[in-house]
Amino acid sequence: MKVGSSLLAADTGGLSTRYALGLAQFISACHADGREIVLVSSGAVAAGRLMLRDHSHEDTSNAARQAMAALGQTQTVALWQRLFDHPLAQVLLTHDDLRDRRRYLNARATLSELLNYKIMPVVNENDTVAIDELTLGDNDNLAAIVAALVDADLLLIATDIDGLYTADPRTNLDAEPVNEVLELTTEIMAMAGCAGSSVGTGGMRTKLEAAEKAATAGIQTVLFNGRDSEVVSLLARGQLRGTLLHTSATRLHARKYWLRHMPAVTGHIHVDAGAAHAIAHEGASLLPMGIIRADGMFQRGDMVEIVTDGDAGMLHVIARGIAQYGAAEINRIARTHTRDIGDRLGYSYGENVVHRDDLATLGDTGLLTGEYA
Numbered sequence: 001m002k003v004g005s006s007l008l009a010a011d012t013g014g015l016s017t018r019y020a021l022g023l024a025q026f027i028s029a030c031h032a033d034g035r036e037i038v039l040v041s042s043g044a045v046a047a048g049r050l051m052l053r054d055h056s057h058e059d060t061s062n063a064a065r066q067a068m069a070a071l072g073q074t075q076t077v078a079l080w081q082r083l084f085d086h087p088l089a090q091v092l093l094t095h096d097d098l099r100d101r102r103r104y105l106n107a108r109a110t111l112s113e114l115l116n117y118k119i120m121p122v123v124n125e126n127d128t129v130a131i132d133e134l135t136l137g138d139n140d141n142l143a144a145i146v147a148a149l150v151d152a153d154l155l156l157i158a159t160d161i162d163g164l165y166t167a168d169p170r171t172n173l174d175a176e177p178v179n180e181v182l183e184l185t186t187e188i189m190a191m192a193g194c195a196g197s198s199v200g201t202g203g204m205r206t207k208l209e210a211a212e213k214a215a216t217a218g219i220q221t222v223l224f225n226g227r228d229s230e231v232v233s234l235l236a237r238g239q240l241r242g243t244l245l246h247t248s249a250t251r252l253h254a255r256k257y258w259l260r261h262m263p264a265v266t267g268h269i270h271v272d273a274g275a276a277h278a279i280a281h282e283g284a285s286l287l288p289m290g291i292i293r294a295d296g297m298f299q300r301g302d303m304v305e306i307v308t309d310g311d312a313g314m315l316h317v318i319a320r321g322i323a324q325y326g327a328a329e330i331n332r333i334a335r336t337h338t339r340d341i342g343d344r345l346g347y348s349y350g351e352n353v354v355h356r357d358d359l360a361t362l363g364d365t366g367l368l369t370g371e372y373a
């Protein structure tokens with residue numbers, strides 16, 4: 001769930017728990033239902049601006065905004081921490097982190113580890129280093145990327161307005177609410193205007209961009225008014241009053257589309273018959289025990305083929321997927337139990353050499369049939 005500055009910035013400057021309280025109660029209700037939530041929270045610049053008010057009133061440079069963000073970030077996390085009686089984890093990311101495959105995998109591993117520990121990650125952009133993001137980017141797009149990263153069921157965007165309108169209702173009195181968007185056409189995109197408040201970034205435009213990104217990953221987006229306590233409590237009961245933006249692709253197809261567009265194969269992991277069967281027919285991840293050897297010079301995060309050895313040196317391709325370990329590491333942990341990975345390597349990136357979510361098998365969408373048969 002993404003919470004915008006418009007909900008956290010106090011009228012008098014700095015941050016306020018006024019709307020965050022209801023959203024925290026909503027999150028707690030989700031936790032009680034066994035749902036996992038990643039919170040993407042803005043508010044750092046708004047908080048820092050108040051603290052630097054004696055110095056910064058005229059200064060709109062990037063350095064000043066970055067200083068405000070650095071100062072205000074502690075306030076943002078402190079605000080949320082006051083509203084929960086369990087620990088929260090701060091995760092600061094830049095778009096560059098998520099474009100780089102290895103850093104992307106590391107971020108994903110950290111977030112999933114935190115969720116396993118039942119600790120809610122509170123994500124914000126690492127504004128201190130993300131110059132482009134401060135001038136061009138926004139947390140709506142970041143939230144969509146994070147939603148895809150954790151393979152979220154839904155992207156919730158809480159803002160200061162009831163959802164999408166046919167035009168910005170602050171400047172257009174005839175604007176009508178849009179409850180459902182089946183496809184993000186250029187016509188829909190054209191409805192969105194910029195931010196409605198001095199603290200918001202991007203307005204409705206970046207929310208629709210985020211919904212489009214999420215849709216590509218097979219994730220639906222909900223825009224709702226985080227200021228309206230009735231809307232928030234209805235949402236906790238599964239009833240939406242806001243805008244629901246659908247996705248055209250199914251989750252599986254979106255995922256496989258992404259795998260299909262990953263860069264070329266850089267090596268092979270040879271597996272035994274048991275592992276080949278589990279991957280091809282049981283939807284299993286690849287664990288070290290079923291691996292015979294790896295060849296090629298690939299590294300963690302590279303796309304590889306998973307193969308079995310046939311007669312006369314022939315390789316049978318079972319699947320392609322993203323390796324969590326490099327070729328040299330795999331050769332050291334092949335045939336070992338997952339619990340021994342740490343002993344062999346001195347570290348571990350987790351028990352899966354290729355996670356099932358990162359695998360495209362022959363059966364999934366016929367992806368490999370055309371290319372490798």
Ligand SMILES: Nc1ncnc2c1ncn2[C@@H]1O[C@H](COP(=O)(O)OP(=O)(O)O)[C@@H](O)[C@H]1O
Nearest residue numbers: 004005006165167168193195196200201203204
């Ligand atoms: N078509 C539209 N429908 C709804 N809101 C719109 C539209 N176009 C622009 N907006 C503006 O977008 C604002 C929400 O975005 P923003 O100010 O960036 O909030 P946040 O801080 O929650 O990200 C609304 O307050 C509204 O003024």
Ligand SMILES: N[C@@H](CCC(=O)OP(=O)(O)O)C(=O)O
Nearest residue numbers: 005042043044045138139201
């Ligand atoms: N990272 C910045 C927020 C940037 C941003 O996208 O703000 P918003 O449009 O209010 O969600 C901050 O914490 O102030």
